[in-house]
Amino acid sequence: MYSLLGEAILVLSVVSVLLASVSLAVSRMSFNHNVWLAGFFAEVLDLFYLPVKFFFFRLSDTRKLDKWMVSLKNIAHRNKFAKTRTRMIIAPHCMRFLDCPASSTKSGIQCVSCGKCVFTRLKEDAEKYGYKLYIVTGSSFVKHIIKDGKYEGALLIACDYELNKVMMGLKGKNIVTYGVPMLNDGCFNTEVEYSELLETLEMFDVNRKFYNR
Template sequence: MYRIIGIIVTLLFIMSILLAALALLVSRISLNRHVWLAGFFAGILDFFYMPLKYFFYKFSDPRILDKWMVSLKNISNRNSFKKADRRMIIAPHCMRHMECPASSKRTGIQCVSCGKCIFSRLREDASKYGYDLYIVTGSSFVKHVIKEKSYDAALLIACDYELNKVMMGLKGKRLITYGVPMLNDGCFNTEVEYEKVIETLELFSN
């Protein structure tokens, strides 16, 4: 009896490793082209996220894992995001100017369009394409943002780690997510390729 249980556990362990390895391979491929079953493989990587994160910490760069996972989720969510009616943009405060005069409340920084940073332009473009803009000072603020109004989808701008973290956190919230990664990490003076933001807004324009 114990021998059978041992064999079953061993087989399950081997299958888990092979499945996780296959999901990693597919996620890597997804950076350059469309892949099938992106949502399925993204779910596998979500399930094995912590051990995979540890593996990447030991032998590579954990940001690579997040980048691959975000790519998979973007492919998986693309069609559903395009069909969404009520959309918002959630962006990090670290992209704002060091002398930003805007105040903050529970739903984030209240941009006053002072013209000192990219948010003045993003605020205009968000409105143009039918999005509400939220500038948050941390992923914990997202829970307040999603209570502000009834949204169908959220376009996220952040580093790959925060993108993946928020995407996992909003899984099951009936909110479709799509991520635009920033060019660099950090707590201030971060940047995003604005052409990529516009390209994404155009992609989902009705």
Template sequence: MLYNLIGIALFFFIIVSIILTTTALLVGRINLNRNVWLAGFFVNILDFFYLPIKILFQKFSDSSKLDKLMVSLRNTANKSSFKKTRNRLILAPHCMRSLDCPASSTRFGIKCISCNKCILASIKKDAENYNYKLYIVAGSSYIRHIVKKEPVDGALLLACYYELNKVMRYLKQKNIVTYGVPLLEDGCYNTTIDYNNLKKTLNDLKMSEESKLPSVTAKVPHHVDDAERLIK
């Protein structure tokens, strides 16, 4: 009897899981063209079943399509929260830099010297104008050092869809709000980004007015407390 109940429960769990993941994937495809409601809920479903879904995509399709859907859903879910962040980073991949890049490497990534040999010089200037700190990283291990060093609550990521999804999942565990801008193609060097799209994203994600206000903790002077005690 117990085994029958376990079997029935497992059967219904599988059926419900298939329905939820299928729905989440369909919603993700719709979200590529227009923002959907409850995007955060659906991307959490895909997060939960990520490994088995990814295996199916690798076998029957292209796994980057799954990452693309998830990044799109995350961007929709995170956009309003990102606008409220104060301490922001831009994390760019080192594959975007020139092959003749003269910049040196540190434990926090490549230190851009604005030599103008690649697009990163312009992105560095944009980061300063929009109140971001730019880090050019060669892997996720650099990001661990950066988030330990910086009091960060928002990260704008530039990468291929696989790396975007991976880093967004990791930074979510650190309570860092993320937004991803994909590269135009994958690769290990001389990769490019749609710079106009990046500029549009920077404008769209400008800090909300309420986030610009300094946080003030009101303190009541001691003499006020003394006056109140006298009145009583």
């Protein structure tokens, strides 16, 4: 009996390693190409995230793993996100002006459109494209945001690690996520490629037909 159990564990381990390896390869490909079964492979990597991340920590850069996973999830979520109607943008406070005059509440920073940072423009574009903008100082604020209103979709702006973290956190909350990575990491003076962000807003504009690319 113990022999059969050992063999079963061995087979399961081998299958898990192979499945995780294939999913990782697909996630890498998704960064430059469209891939099939993106949702399935994203689920596999979520399941094996910690051991795969340990592998990257020892032999590579964990930021690559998160970047590839976000790319894979964007492909998996793209069609579903296009069908959402009530949407929010969740952005990190580290992109704001250092002497930001805005106050903070349980739902995040309340932008006053002072014109000193990118959030003045983002607030306007969010309203233009039908999003509610939330500027958060940490992922814990997302819990309060979910309680504040019912949203079908969440457009996330963050570093790849935080994007992947929030995507995993919102899975099962009936909120479809799509991520736009920032150009740099850090606690202040971070930036997003605004042209890429604007392209994303236009791609999912409910007033224009969405084409599956």
